[in-house]
Amino acid sequence: MACTHDHSCEDHDCSSNWSLYKHIDLSKVTALNEANPGSVKSVFKAWEERLNSSGEHLESNEGDPELLVYIPFTSDVKIKSISVVGGADGTSPSKLRVFINRDGIDFSDAQSMQPVQEWDLVENLQGVLEYQTRYSKFQSVANITLHFPESFAGDTTQIHYIGFKGEATQLKRDVVATIVYEITPNPSDHKTRAETGGGLSHVE
């Protein structure tokens, strides 16, 4: 198994480096302009599976190679590098632009906004290439949006695997997870100190 490390991979398992996929909140992953809704979730898998194209893959609509993938994480992560395995026959994406910690981006936003970083991709059918990030900008990533504006052939874009290398912190961004809505106040929930008998003064 070829690897960009300058040592042989039999000693250690490269896949542990690419384990950030475990921290992806798969239920909230969305993509725009995908041909089959929900197929985007199939591109996040373990390193060993990256060449396994028997299952689903992400494909854009006919005649339109643009793809926009929104990936939220379950906790803040630091991303060191990104790897993308595209499809054959020119369906691999040729460019990648990423946006950090912005949700609700659509195509008009993505085309007009300045990305945090962008790369010119190469056809990477064996999954050996990784694209390093400017690490300082990717220190606390709660969600990332990948914009693939075009592919090599220009017709459609296919993506079989997207991998992230880095480390996960245990921190979460300020997300209000549990909210208790109170329609009518329950006095027992709002005991004051006087009622519970605290304090020096005592009111009958």
Added chain:
Amino acid sequence: MVLEATMICVDNSEWMRNGDYSPSRFQVQADAVSLVCGAKTQSNPENTVGILTMAGKGVRVLATPTSDLGKILSCMHGLEMGGEMNLAAGILIAQLALKHRQNKNQQQRIIVFAGSPIKHEKKALEIIGKKLKKNSVALDIVDFGEEEDGKPEKLEALLASVNNNDASHIVHVPPSQNALSDVLISTPVFTGDGEGGSGFAATTAAAAAGGVSDFDFGVDPNIDPELALALRVSMEEERARQEAAAKKAAEEASSQEKGEDAQPQSDSQNATSTATEKVSDPMDEDDLLKEALALSMNIPGSDSSAGDAQMSEASNDDQELALALQMSMQDGSKESSAPSDVSKVLGDQSFMSSIISSLPGVDPNDPNVKNLLASLPGQSESQQKKDEDEKPKDEK
């Protein structure tokens, strides 16, 4: 219960003045819009709905997506009709309004009411549809109002280019007696994708469908238990009364055989009872008529109280008392005079007809009423009454 932000595009062009949907196209559209808003906000409390108009001076957003139903409905008030509908601009601006929704987790949906002719080309509509599909916006189209050549095809092409996994729908509504909202209730516009009917849709369908109902009397006991109970009780009362009337007729028939002296009375009673029975069987108004006659009997001739009592008692359901009275009549000497007194009063046709015509809901030309009138006066005309007896029996 999909979390959705919806923009409704309302057509307020000049074509909406037409009355081929009653009362007017604009009114049925407004009703449908309020129904859609209610359905959306009920299916999920966090859903938001917004409205914009496509015609007039230009596309105008009346309300951005909000969950406040009152605000949305108040926007529909006082809308002016005029100008031409601009479908493309309407859809694009709706998409823009959805893009800037507050809760990005909501799915985007546009509902278009297309009532006037479409001046855009099919190609342009398809490009718009592709753009919506790319940004995963669903589109529902309500095709009603003006029927122009090529309009359904254009709208179907638009739908095909937007449709992603059957999230978008189109409904063609031709002019008919049914209101637009009734037609829409059963369509996926309300029921959503594969939900098979939200609770709102089901209850409104039950209410709107009217006679088509699984419940007795067309009233859902769940919705209105008191009304259902009242209807059931009155049905049973009517049934009991009819049974009593039938029993009384049988009684009169049997008492008729008892005494020939009582023949005229029993004949008259029989005639009246059969007439009243026949009368009371079908309709409540004849029931009222019978009781009104009974009441009017009580007013004149208080001295001939026995005869009046006899008449009124016979009209009431108290057949045993009537029998007793009749037996006493047979013994009494007043028997010949009493009926004649009564018959004199009843024989006054003009008096009777004036009373009857003053009763509400009674048509003097009604054959039942005529028979009743004819059967009342003249005990000596027992032959005629026998004919009357044949006639009601034949009619039965």
